[in-house]
Amino acid sequence: MSTPATTIAFLHGGSHAQLATLADPALAPYRIHGIHVRTGAIAELADAEVIVVSDRLRTDLLRPWAGPIGAALDRGATVLVFGENAVGTWLPGVREESRPTVFWWWRTGEDHRLRLRAPEHPAWEFFAPRAVVWHYHGVLEPPAGAVSLVDLHTENGDRDGSILYLDESSTAGRLLVTTMDPVYHHGSGFMPGATQLLYSTLYWATAGRRKPC
Numbered sequence: 178m179s180t181p182a183t184t185i186a187f188l189h190g191g192s193h194a195q196l197a198t199l200a201d202p203a204l205a206p207y208r209i210h211g212i213h214v215r216t217g218a219i220a221e222l223a224d225a226e227v228i229v230v231s232d233r234l235r236t237d238l239l240r241p242w243a244g245p246i247g248a249a250l251d252r253g254a255t256v257l258v259f260g261e262n263a264v265g266t267w268l269p270g271v272r273e274e275s276r277p278t279v280f281w282w283w284r285t286g287e288d289h290r291l292r293l294r295a296p297e298h299p300a301w302e303f304f305a306p307r308a309v310v311w312h313y314h315g316v317l318e319p320p321a322g323a324v325s326l327v328d329l330h331t332e333n334g335d336r337d338g339s340i341l342y343l344d345e346s347s348t349a350g351r352l353l354v355t356t357m358d359p360v361y362h363h364g365s366g367f368m369p370g371a372t373q374l375l376y377s378t379l380y381w382a383t384a385g386r387r388k389p390c
Contacts (some may be wrong), residue, residue, distance in 0.1 A: 183207070183226045183227055183382075183383045184210070184224050184225050184226045184227070185207055185208065185209045185210060185225065185226070185227045185228075185229065185379075185382075185383070186209075186210050186212055186221060186222055186225035186227070186228045186229065187199060187209045187210065187211050187212065187229045187231060188212050188214055188217070188228065188229065188230050188231055188234065188239070188242060189211055189212070189213060189214065189231045189234070189360075190213065190214050190215070190231070190233075190234050190235060190238065191213055191215075192233065192361075192364075193364065193365070194233075194360055194361045194362075194363070194364025194365045195231050195360055195361075195364060196364070197363075197364035197365075197366075198231075198360050198363055198364040198375070199211050201363075203376070204376075204379070207379060207383065209229075210225075214234055214235070214238040214239055214242065215238050219241075219242070219245045222242075222245045222246070222249055225249060225254060226254055226255065227254065227255045227256075227257070227379075227382045227383060228246060228249055228254060228255070228256045228257070229257045229259075229379075229382075230242075230246070230256065230257065230258040230259060230262060231259060231360045232259035232260045232261050232262060232357075232358035232359065232360050232361050233260075233261045233262070233358060233360075233361050234262055236262070236263045236266060236267070239262060239263075239267065240266070240267045243267040243268070247269065247348075249350065250347075250348040250349070250350035250351075250352060251348050251349055251350065252349065252350070253349045253350045254350045255350055255351040255352075255353075255382045256350065256351070256352050256353070257353045257378050257379075257382060258352070258353070258354045258355070259355060259357065259358055259359060259360055260313070260314045260315070260355055260356040260357050260358040261314045261315075261356070261358055261361075264317070264354060265317075268354070269320075270319070270320030270344075270347060271317055271318065271319055271320060271354065272317065272318040273315050273316070273317050273318075273356070274315055274316050274338065275314065275315045276313065276314070276315050276316055276329065276337070276356075278312050278313065278314055279312055279313075280312055282312075283369070289310060289312075290329055290330045290331070290332070290337075291309075291310045291313070291327055291328070291329055291330075291340065292327070292328050292329075292330055293306060293309070293310075293326065293327055294324075294325050294326055294327065294328055295324050295325070295326055298324055298326065298343070300326060300343060300381060301326070303377050303380055303381040303384065304326070304374075304377050304381070305373065305377070307369070307370050307373055308370055308373035308374040308377045309326065309327050309341055309357075309370070309374060310327070310370065311357065311368055311369060311370035311371060311374075312357065312368070313329060313340040313355075313356045313357055314356045314357070314358060315338075315340075315356040316329050316337050316338025316339060316340060316356065317338055317339045317340065317342060317354060317356060318338055318339070319339055319342040319344060319354070320344060320347055322344065322346035322347060323342045323343060323344035323345075323346070323347070323352075324342060324343050324344075324345075325339035325341070325342045326339075326341045326342060326343065327339065327340050327341040327355075328340070340355060340356045340357060341353070341354070341355040341356075341357065342354055342355075351382075353378060353381075353382070355374075357371075357374060358371075359371045359372070359374040359375040359378070360375060363375045
C-alpha cells in the first residue's frame with residue numbers, strides 16, 4: 178500500500194470556493210498546505226514538490242509568485258495552473274486569449290467544440306473525457322514542446338487553441354495549464370466534471386511521487 182506523502186502547496190486568495198476545496202475531506206490524505214497569495218511567504222514554496230495555482234486569483238497578487246513558481250519548475254517540481262489567472266501576463270512562453278464560456282451545452286445540444294488530443298500520452302491514464310470536457314474561459318498557445326491534451330475548435334472546424342496542455346520539456350519539472358476552473362466549481366458545488374478534473378490533476382501530479390507506507 179502507498180499513500181501520497183508529497184508536499185503540496187496550494188496558492189489561494191481566500192475565496193469561499195478555495196476554502197471549501199481546502200476543507201474537502203476527500204483531499205485530506207494529500208495533506209495540502211494552503212498559502213494565501215497576499216499574506217503567504219515565498220519561502221513556503223521552497224520544499225513543495227507540487228504547486229497548485231488555484232483558479233480566479235487576482236493577477237496583481239499572483240504576479241510576485243511567478244519567479245518562485247518558475248524556480249520550482251527548474252528544480253523539478255510539478256505545477257498545476259488553473260483557469261482565469263491571466264497566465265499570458267506572467268507565465269513565460271504561453272499566449273492566452275479569452276473566449277465566451279459555453280456553460281450548458283449538454284442541455285442545449287450545442288457543440289462544445291472541444292476535441293481530445295494526443296491519445297497515446299500517458300496522462301490519459303489519469304483523465305477521463307468527462308473530467309476535461311465541460312467548459313473553459315479562453316484558449317492557450319503553449320510553448321514549443323508542450324503537448325495539448327484538449328483543443329477548442331472554431332465553428333468552421335479549425336483549431337482555435339488549447340484549453341489544457343502539459344509542458345514537460347521547457348524545464349526540469351512538469352507544468353499543467355488549463356483555462357478550466359475546477360476549484361471554483363468544485364468548491365461552489367456545481368458543474369459536472371469539475372470535481373473529477375480537480376481530483377484527477379492531483380492524482381496525476383502525485384502518482385510518481387508516492388512513498389510507501
